[in-house]
Amino acid sequence: MKINMPVTDKEVLMPKNTFLVTRADLDGIITYANDAFIETCGFSREELVGSNHNILRHPDVPEAFYKDLWDTLKKGRPWQSVLKNRTKNGDYYWAEMNVTPVYTNGKVHEYLAVRYPANREKVEKATQLYKQLNANTAKMHATGWTAKIKQIGEMAIWKKGALVLAGFLLPNFFLLYQLVSAQNYTASALVALSVVIATAIAVNLYRFIDNGLEALIVILYRFLNDNFKITVDLDRNDQIGDCFRALFTVGVKFNADVAYGHENELHLREKDRINRDFVSQVEAISKSQPVIQFNMDGTIIAANDLFLDTLGYSLDEIKGRHHRLLVEPSFAQSAEYRHLWEKLNRGEPDTGEYKRIGKNGKVVYLRASYNPILDINGKLYKVVKYASDVTKETVANQTLERVFADIGIIMRNLANGDLTKTITNHYDGIYGECTDNINEAVAKFSEVFIQIRDAADFIDSSSQEISAGNNNLSHRAEQQAANLEETAASMEELTSIVKNTAVNANEASQVVNSAKNLAVKGGDVVKSAIAAMQEINESSNKIAEIISVIDEIAFQTNLLALNASVEAARAGEQGRGFSVVASEVRNLAQRSAAAAKQSSELIQNSVQKVRTGTEFVNETGVALNEIVGSVGKASEIVAQIASASSEQTSGIEQVNLAVGQLDEITQQNAALAEQASAASESMSEQSGNMIHLLNFFKVTTKKAVRSTASSAKVQTAPMPIKQAALKSPVPAKSSADDDEWEEF
Amino acid sequence: MTTDAQIKNNQIDQSQIEQFLTFQLAGEAYGVDILKVQEIRGWEAVRIIPNTPAFIKGVLNLRGSVVPIVDLRERFSLAHSDYNQKTVVIVLCVKHRDSTFVMGIVADAVSDVLDIRLDEIKKAPNFGTRIDTRYMRGMHVYKKNMIMLLDVDKLLNPDELESLDSLE
Numbered sequence: 001m002k003i004n005m006p007v008t009d010k011e012v013l014m015p016k017n018t019f020l021v022t023r024a025d026l027d028g029i030i031t032y033a034n035d036a037f038i039e040t041c042g043f044s045r046e047e048l049v050g051s052n053h054n055i056l057r058h059p060d061v062p063e064a065f066y067k068d069l070w071d072t073l074k075k076g077r078p079w080q081s082v083l084k085n086r087t088k089n090g091d092y093y094w095a096e097m098n099v100t101p102v103y104t105n106g107k108v109h110e111y112l113a114v115r116y117p118a119n120r121e122k123v124e125k126a127t128q129l130y131k132q133l134n135a136n137t138a139k140m141h142a143t144g145w146t147a148k149i150k151q152i153g154e155m156a157i158w159k160k161g162a163l164v165l166a167g168f169l170l171p172n173f174f175l176l177y178q179l180v181s182a183q184n185y186t187a188s189a190l191v192a193l194s195v196v197i198a199t200a201i202a203v204n205l206y207r208f209i210d211n212g213l214e215a216l217i218v219i220l221y222r223f224l225n226d227n228f229k230i231t232v233d234l235d236r237n238d239q240i241g242d243c244f245r246a247l248f249t250v251g252v253k254f255n256a257d258v259a260y261g262h263e264n265e266l267h268l269r270e271k272d273r274i275n276r277d278f279v280s281q282v283e284a285i286s287k288s289q290p291v292i293q294f295n296m297d298g299t300i301i302a303a304n305d306l307f308l309d310t311l312g313y314s315l316d317e318i319k320g321r322h323h324r325l326l327v328e329p330s331f332a333q334s335a336e337y338r339h340l341w342e343k344l345n346r347g348e349p350d351t352g353e354y355k356r357i358g359k360n361g362k363v364v365y366l367r368a369s370y371n372p373i374l375d376i377n378g379k380l381y382k383v384v385k386y387a388s389d390v391t392k393e394t395v396a397n398q399t400l401e402r403v404f405a406d407i408g409i410i411m412r413n414l415a416n417g418d419l420t421k422t423i424t425n426h427y428d429g430i431y432g433e434c435t436d437n438i439n440e441a442v443a444k445f446s447e448v449f450i451q452i453r454d455a456a457d458f459i460d461s462s463s464q465e466i467s468a469g470n471n472n473l474s475h476r477a478e479q480q481a482a483n484l485e486e487t488a489a490s491m492e493e494l495t496s497i498v499k500n501t502a503v504n505a506n507e508a509s510q511v512v513n514s515a516k517n518l519a520v521k522g523g524d525v526v527k528s529a530i531a532a533m534q535e536i537n538e539s540s541n542k543i544a545e546i547i548s549v550i551d552e553i554a555f556q557t558n559l560l561a562l563n564a565s566v567e568a569a570r571a572g573e574q575g576r577g578f579s580v581v582a583s584e585v586r587n588l589a590q591r592s593a594a595a596a597k598q599s600s601e602l603i604q605n606s607v608q609k610v611r612t613g614t615e616f617v618n619e620t621g622v623a624l625n626e627i628v629g630s631v632g633k634a635s636e637i638v639a640q641i642a643s644a645s646s647e648q649t650s651g652i653e654q655v656n657l658a659v660g661q662l663d664e665i666t667q668q669n670a671a672l673a674e675q676a677s678a679a680s681e682s683m684s685e686q687s688g689n690m691i692h693l694l695n696f697f698k699v700t701t702k703k704a705v706r707s708t709a710s711s712a713k714v715q716t717a718p719m720p721i722k723q724a725a726l727k728s729p730v731p732a733k734s735s736a737d738d739d740e741w742e743e744f
Numbered sequence: 745m746t747t748d749a750q751i752k753n754n755q756i757d758q759s760q761i762e763q764f765l766t767f768q769l770a771g772e773a774y775g776v777d778i779l780k781v782q783e784i785r786g787w788e789a790v791r792i793i794p795n796t797p798a799f800i801k802g803v804l805n806l807r808g809s810v811v812p813i814v815d816l817r818e819r820f821s822l823a824h825s826d827y828n829q830k831t832v833v834i835v836l837c838v839k840h841r842d843s844t845f846v847m848g849i850v851a852d853a854v855s856d857v858l859d860i861r862l863d864e865i866k867k868a869p870n871f872g873t874r875i876d877t878r879y880m881r882g883m884h885v886y887k888k889n890m891i892m893l894l895d896v897d898k899l900l901n902p903d904e905l906e907s908l909d910s911l912e
Contacts, residue, residue, distance in 0.1 A: 555786075555830065558854070562765070562784045565857040569763045569778040583857065 003059050004086050012093040013117075014040060020095060020115040026108065028053040028070075037115075042088030058086040062133040069099065076101055076108055082118045082126040094118040094126075103224060157213075161206045168202075169195060212240035219247055228254040290366070290387040296380055298323040298341055310366070310389045311358035326356045340370070344383050347372045353390065365394035403431045410438060417696040419446040446699045456690040463684040470677035477670035484663045488656060495652045502645035509638040516631040519624055526621040533614040540607045547599045554593035561586035764858045764884075766891055767834065767851035770822045773891045774851075775858065775884065780836050780896045782846060784854055787831035804833070804848055811835060813848040814900065825852065838900045847900050858891070860884050865893060 014020075020037040024030050033041075033048045041048075041056060048055075057066070061084050072079040078100035084092055095115035101108040118126075172195045179188035219230050228251045232244040285291065290307035294300055300318050308315055311326065318325060323341075324332035331337055343350055351369040358364050368387035375381045406423045413421045419442055423435040564582035568575030764775035765784075783806075790802035790813050799818035804811045813833060817824060833848045868880035879899035884891045 552829070559784055559786065559832065562854055562857065565763075566765065566778055566781045566784065569857070579857075586856075 004055060004057055005059070006090045007059060007086060007092065008090045010091040012040060012087060012091050014093060014095070016117065018117060022048075022053070022113045024053050024111045024113070026110065028111075031110065040087070040093060041085070042091075047088075056085050058084045058092055060084055060092075060130055062130060064133055073099060073101055073111060082122040083115075084126070084130070085115075094123045096122065103221065157209065158206060161202065165199065165202050168198065172198075209240070212243070216240075216243055216247065219251075223251065223254065226258075228252075228258065285386060290368075290389060292385045292387070294323055294383040294385070296345055296372075296383065300325075301382060307387065310364055310387075311356065312362050313359050317359070326358075328355070328357055331355075344370055344372050345380065347374070347380055353394065354387075363391070364389065365391045399427060399431055403427060403435060406435065407438060410442065414442065414445075418698045419449065420698055420700050446697075449694060449697045450699055453691060453694045456687045456694060460684050460687040460691070463680040463687060466680035467677045467684070470673045470680060473673040474670050474677070477666050477673060481663055481666045481670075484659055484666060488659045488663075491652055491656050491659060495649060495656075498645050498648045498652060502642050502649070505638050505642035505645055509635055509642065512631055512635040512638055516628055516635065519627040519631055523621060523624040523628065526617055526624060529617045530614060530621065533610055533617060537607060537610045537614070540603050540610060544600060544603045544607070547596050547603060551593055551596040551600065554589045554596055557589035558586055558593065561589055760861050760863065761859050762862060764860050764891075764893060765834070766855040766858055767832070768853040768855055769816055769820070769851055770825070773855060773886075773889050774816075775860075775891045775893045776834070776836065776896050777881075777893075778857060780838070781834060782837050783835040785833045785835065785848075786829070787827045787833055787850065801850065806835065806846070806848075809846060811846050811848050813850060815850045817850070819899075836896050836900065839897050840901055849900075858884075858886065860886075860893075 014036075018036050018040070019034070020040055021032070021034040022030055022037055023032040030048050030051055030053055033045060038045055038048065043055075054066075065081065065083070069079050069081075078098065080096070080098050082094060083097040084094055086092055094117070096118045097113060097115050099111055099113045102110050102112050172191060176188055176191045176195070179185075179191060215232070219232070222228075222230065230248060230251045232248055233241065234245055234248060235241070236244060286304045287306075290304065290310045292300060292303040292307045299320055299322055303313075303315060303318065308318075311318075324337070327337065340350055349369055349371045353365060353367045356364045356366055366387040367390045368385050370383050370385045372380050373382050373384055402425065406425055410421060410423055413419075422439045422442060425435070426432065427435055561582050564585065565579055568579035568582050571578065763778040765778045765781050766773050766775045768774075785806075788804070790804050792802040793800065793812075796802075799815050801813045801815050804813055816822075827850070830853050832851055832854050834851055834854070835846060835848045837844055838847050865882035865884055868882055879895050881893040881895040884893055
């Protein structure tokens with residue numbers, strides 16, 4: 001036997017309505033244990049499942065109990081007893097134990113054990129029984145006569161019936177024998193009949209009861225298999241009928257319970273689902289939001305990583321510490337802080353924006369809600385704070401407020417005409433940009449007002465100058481009027497001159513036309529001259545031909561004369577006279593040749609001159625043609641001059657008209673100049689007013705110094721102004737400084 | 745007057761005077777003995793004889809007899825000139841050994857017939873062997889012009905022509 005040690009005297013009391021359920025296979029190995037059992041016995045589910053049932057045994061319980069238990073179960077019967085059980089740590093608990101084999105298809109396949117809190121009286125009895133059994137003064141089951149009587153009492157019904165029948169039949173058989181032997185056949189026949197009838201009745205009665213019981217057993221085992229759907233005869237009026245009705249009622253109730261069970265299961269699943277939903281939502285919150293939990297007295301239980309990151313603490317640093325660690329010490333002493341916790345302890349949540357102090361004095365703004373949490377009994381047991389870090393937004397809001405306050409001051413100053421003030425606080429980012437821009441704007445205003453004032457001064461002096469100028473203008477306009485009259489007179493003279501010109505131009509045109517005609521005639525003459533020249537040339541050529549013939553003749557004559565001389569020489573003295581004649585002839589021939597040569601030269605010369613003359617005449621012809629063209633052009637020009645003269649005449653008339661208008665305009669100008677003079681005086685007054693108004697604005701003297709002289713620089717180099725404006729609290733920088741800035 | 749002077753000269757020394765026909769050749773005056781002249785003609789086309797020296801221009805039909813024509817410009821290595829209407833051919837009678845034959849020379853123009861006293865004829869200058877002056881009879885100065893008087897027989901000697909031919 002397995003003895004589980006140690007044990008203590010401490011009893012674990014189970015609550016009412018607790019059911020401890022286990023299942024075991026045919027070898028006693030635990031296959032299932034419900035939550036209540038695990039809670040009570042102290043073992044974990046892993047330790048229980050797969051272990052033998054005997055780890056639960058308490059050493060006080062006699063071995064006979066367990067033997068009886070297993071003997072009964074092996075017979076396929078259920079077992080019941082009050083039993084002392086041991087928990088894991090040695091404590092004990094009393095339970096009424098009900099064990100039953102579970103059948104499937106008529107075979108046992110596992111054992112089901114259900115325990116519930118035991119009646120204290122039964123516990124007392126059991127304690128007694130344990131003592132007696134251990135002392136061997138009592139036995140588990142009755143022995144001897146008691147057992148026999150019990151055994152008889154528990155005989156099967158059919159045996160009981162048979163005994164009763166035998167007890168009834170034996171006297172009858174004896175009576176029958178007596179009657180047969182007395183030969184009283186009528187009586188014996190009656191007895192025999194009554195015996196047969198009685199037997200038949202008895203057998204039928206037995207079968208009737210037995211069938212009823214069998215039916216009941218079948219139904220009950222069906223119940224065991226969770227089959228609560230039964231069909232029985234509900235109309236029987238006997239006790240079996242009562243049994244059937246009772247069973248039917250039980251079956252119906254079980255069906256209803258099964259239905260409730262299903263329903264409860266569905267409800268539980270729904271609750272589980274909702275619960276899971278809540279859990280995951282809370283987890284999601286915890287992931288996205290800083291969360292911290294406090295006891296009702298304000299000590300910190302837990303905080304998530306986000307919360308810790310936000311404040312810069314680790315969990316170990318704050319766990320178990322009071323919430324006031326996270327607030328300013330002055331606030332922790334205040335009534336307001338006390339009220340917060342009082343409110344929470346009343347179960348009221350608190351929501352708002354809180355300033356909290358992180359590690360090393362880090363200021364953190366949290367938008368959070370403190371939520372008191374109730375336990376299952378509706379009692380407050382902790383406070384959970386869901387927060388979100390709004391430090392940035394809060395700081396931004398505060399900065400924004402300060403910026404707007406500064407801007408407000410500047411605007412108030414602007415309204416009062418004070419342009420010397422600037423925003424001196426420094427801001428980052430867009431605020432800084434904004435304030436810089438405002439400063440720049442104020443500086444720009446200042447600059448502009450200075451310039452306007454300068455301009456007003458300038459206008460003032462200018463308007464006075466304009467007034468003087470206008471007076472001058474008036475005088476000059478009068479003078480101009482006088483001049484214009486003279487101009488008009490001159491223009492009239494000019495008109496007559498131009499008209500004269502037109503007349504002359506017409507005459508010139510006529511003269512030019514006659515010149516043109518003459519030139520054309522000259523051209524004709526030149527043409528006939530050219531023809532004459534050509535005739536002369538031809539005649540000259542003919543003369544030259546004639547001369548060449550003469551020359552030829554002279555040559556031949558010379559040759560003849562020479563031949564004659566030769567003949568004369570050959571003749572000697574007789575040819576001397578002939579020689580003289582020949583030489584004379586030769587002389588003549590030579591003179592003739594010379595004359596012909598001279599004539600030829602002359603005629604060549606003549607031809608040359610005629611050619612030159614022809615060229616001259618040709619040139620003359622060309623020149624004459626040009627003269628004709630030129631004369632034509634001259635004629636046109638003269639005509640143009642004539643028309644231009646007439647146009648000039650009309651133009652001059654228009655000029656005259658214009659001069660007249662000029663005269664009027666000049667007079668109007670004079671009037672206007674007087675008006676302008678008056679206007680400039682009033683302008684001077686207005687500019688004085690403007691200066692007075694501008695004096696309302698206070699501007700820095702530095703900028704006054706710069707004034708118009710530096711305005712060009714202001715426009716071309718705005719950057720130094722901007723920087724000067726930003727640095728405006730520094731008094732009166734010279735322009736040299738600005739130059740340094742530029743270089744910088 | 746002239747006639748009187750000539751008559752006076754004739755009277756002085758008639759035998760001492762010879763008549764020369766002068767002609768122009770490349771602007772210079774040349775003369776030949778008038779008694780050697782047979783005829784003076786204008787230039788006309790000649791019949792070319794192949795394979796003859798360049799100064800032989802060809803032959804001329806002179807009233808049935810064949811007369812060779814020599815271009816004296818080429819014969820004297822002077823600048824060549826085209827022939828024109830004034831170009832003349834002087835037909836000469838050349839005496840060689842014992843026979844006489846006729847030959848023409850081409851001249852630019854015929855100038856005159858001069859009566860020259862023999863003592864006024866200057867001897868031809870000697871230029872050495874290279875230039876042959878044998879065909880020069882002498883030089884005559886007339887009115888500031890120098891007239892070269894040619895010895896026709898020597899100049900147009902067929903042997904001489906051959907030797908010239910061989911020289912070339």
